[in-house]
Amino acid sequence: MIEVRNLTKQYGSVTAVDDISFTVSSGQVTGFLGPNGAGKSTTMRMILGLDRPTGGSVLVNGSPYRNSCAPVHEIGALLEAKGFDKARSARNHLIGLAASAGIGTARVDEVLALVGLSDVAKQKAGGFSLGMGQRLGIAVALLGDPGIVMLDEPVNGLDPDGVLWIRTLLRALADEGRTVFLSSHLMTEMELIADQLIIIGRGKILADTSMTQFIESWSSNRVRVMTSDVAALQGVLADRAQAFERDHHGALIVTGLHAAQIGQAAYEAGLVVLELTPLAVSLEQAFMELTKDSLQFHTGEVAA
Amino acid sequence: MSLPTHQIPAGAGVSFPRVVRSEFIKLRTLRSTWILLGSMLALFIAFGVIAALASTGQINDARGGPPQSLGLDPVTTVLTGAGFALLIMAVFGVLSGAREYGSGMIRTTLTFVPKRLPVLWAKVLVLIAFVLPVVILAGIGAFYLGMAVLSAAGDETASLSNSSAQRVLIGLAGYITGMAIIGLALGLAMRSMPGAIATVIGGVLILPALLTALLPESWRSVLKYLPSNAAAPFTEVNVRADLLALVPGIVVFVGWVVLSIAVAAWLFARRDA
Ligand SMILES: Nc1ncnc2c1ncn2[C@@H]1O[C@H](COP(=O)(O)OP(=O)(O)O)[C@@H](O)[C@H]1O
Ligand SMILES: [Mg+2]
Numbered sequence: 001m002i003e004v005r006n007l008t009k010q011y012g013s014v015t016a017v018d019d020i021s022f023t024v025s026s027g028q029v030t031g032f033l034g035p036n037g038a039g040k041s042t043t044m045r046m047i048l049g050l051d052r053p054t055g056g057s058v059l060v061n062g063s064p065y066r067n068s069c070a071p072v073h074e075i076g077a078l079l080e081a082k083g084f085d086k087a088r089s090a091r092n093h094l095i096g097l098a099a100s101a102g103i104g105t106a107r108v109d110e111v112l113a114l115v116g117l118s119d120v121a122k123q124k125a126g127g128f129s130l131g132m133g134q135r136l137g138i139a140v141a142l143l144g145d146p147g148i149v150m151l152d153e154p155v156n157g158l159d160p161d162g163v164l165w166i167r168t169l170l171r172a173l174a175d176e177g178r179t180v181f182l183s184s185h186l187m188t189e190m191e192l193i194a195d196q197l198i199i200i201g202r203g204k205i206l207a208d209t210s211m212t213q214f215i216e217s218w219s220s221n222r223v224r225v226m227t228s229d230v231a232a233l234q235g236v237l238a239d240r241a242q243a244f245e246r247d248h249h250g251a252l253i254v255t256g257l258h259a260a261q262i263g264q265a266a267y268e269a270g271l272v273v274l275e276l277t278p279l280a281v282s283l284e285q286a287f288m289e290l291t292k293d294s295l296q297f298h299t300g301e302v303a304a
Numbered sequence: 305m306s307l308p309t310h311q312i313p314a315g316a317g318v319s320f321p322r323v324v325r326s327e328f329i330k331l332r333t334l335r336s337t338w339i340l341l342g343s344m345l346a347l348f349i350a351f352g353v354i355a356a357l358a359s360t361g362q363i364n365d366a367r368g369g370p371p372q373s374l375g376l377d378p379v380t381t382v383l384t385g386a387g388f389a390l391l392i393m394a395v396f397g398v399l400s401g402a403r404e405y406g407s408g409m410i411r412t413t414l415t416f417v418p419k420r421l422p423v424l425w426a427k428v429l430v431l432i433a434f435v436l437p438v439v440i441l442a443g444i445g446a447f448y449l450g451m452a453v454l455s456a457a458g459d460e461t462a463s464l465s466n467s468s469a470q471r472v473l474i475g476l477a478g479y480i481t482g483m484a485i486i487g488l489a490l491g492l493a494m495r496s497m498p499g500a501i502a503t504v505i506g507g508v509l510i511l512p513a514l515l516t517a518l519l520p521e522s523w524r525s526v527l528k529y530l531p532s533n534a535a536a537p538f539t540e541v542n543v544r545a546d547l548l549a550l551v552p553g554i555v556v557f558v559g560w561v562v563l564s565i566a567v568a569a570w571l572f573a574r575r576d577a
Contacts (some may be wrong), residue, residue, distance in 0.1 A: 004358030006497055026511070030407070037336065045411075048411075048414075048415050048418065049414075049418045050411055050414055050577040051573075051576040051577070052574070052576060065418055066418040066419060068418070069317040069318065070312045070316045070318065071317075071318065071415070071416065071417075071418050072415065072416055073312045073313070073316050073317065079408075079411055080414075081408030081409045081411065081414075082407065082408050083407070083409055083411055083412040084407060084408075084409055084412065085330075085334070085404070085407045085409050086334065086407060087334055087335060088330075088333050088334060089333070091530050092329070095329055095333075096326055096330040096333060097326065097328040097412060097413070097416050098326075098327045099322055099326040099329050100318060100323050100325070100413075100416045100417050101316065101317060101322065101324050101328035101416055102315065102316055102317060102318075102319070103316070108528070135491075141571060144316070171550075197390035224311055
């Protein structure tokens, strides 16, 4: 379990993380979603004690990471930067790190096999492709067989094969009962893997909810109705709906009511309903909607 | 419902001996370590032999004229390579302090050892373990081979039982190792190899000369406290009269080493990685 309490980080005048609190619960995949520059990497570095918080605190399994006697047995991490020396072989990189935690070479060879690097283990890590480097980073994260695995943008820059591999691996780790905490700036990544969703923008938490709830709250919001008398239906719904729009087919778009409520109201008013469609918002759209105010770099409006 | 907490195996975890072992493996598995140590050993000995040959007249100067006597005592002559060894080991120290910052490896290291200071102490111990034996070996090698050249030519030699030879050999080993530690401290504090290399080399080679030229006469007495001058009483055969005596020299030089490590430790423990 990771508990973040009122965490703040300022770099000079930049507030990278602004008084955030959340909990990453055990045995789940928690997605940490936010646009570039939202503060995800900074938060993860503070969880590991690499960056010192300006305010607030983080507990990993109940105590600060720094105080842990067996840190990498509690939480294994893959951070943004490569984090290995180009001149060292993959195996020596792992052996050196493992030694500090009392982990032997048998486990090193095990994780090398697990991430599929056994054949290139004696090659210099500097010659690795992006995907191989990422696998090496994941091997490092898994060395201590940790209960929590924390990965910062693990699929960034990977080819489709690599993305699929990571997704499968994360699912397997979660199925083994591990806590998985991963960040991404892509909603599409989260949709496929996360049970729990924490959305961050400009250093502030914008949403902290289960994936199911998130989907529910964003998909059933708008309903498209085709009816014999649009004006009459609008009149009937006026005091209950949040907003009305017309689309270019002349259909009414109702915001704030479920399809069933609209159907019932139309029936009671004696109106013929020709079509009734809940408009599913794609999660990507929902994410964009949530974070549009917190984007660091607005793209200019496209002229119509 | 709460899930069973993940079990950490008995005996697992960080301890200082393990951190030392980790740092030892990390340094051993870099080819640059062996290149720097090997070239230090080779140059220390080679320059001693060349200087001995030159002083016996077996190497003529470039214009083919008669050899000039270097006018040095035999111990100083055969240890001519110490200056190169010093620079190479200072660079080695900087490398072991700053290298991990260049690659982002430092964050991985500190994820494994989040308490930080044990990493610094382990780096210092491991650096000493690599540098000191090789410097001693190189010094003794230069001494014996150089003296063999001198004695073959019938020139004056000195033996290892000579007390000033012992002082200088042990002193040089300590000085060179100490400068490697200062290099490590600077590398860790500055987090950049070029900057730290420039600082350590500038501090040893350029600063004393620069200050001698710039400081007013009445201020000259501070020069003897610079690391390189403080080391002179235990690294040179004939020590200039205006420098420190042996024990104060040792104290001041060790003071520099301790100060540099203390500053590096203070920064390392507090800063964002
Ligand atoms: N070491 C640092 N020094 C100064 N500013 C930083 C540093 N690290 C991050 N920032 C700034 O903090 C903000 C959050 O960055 P980051 O945590 O990397 O976001 P994300 O990982 O969500 O893309 C950005 O504005 C970034 O420029
Ligand atoms: Mg990031």
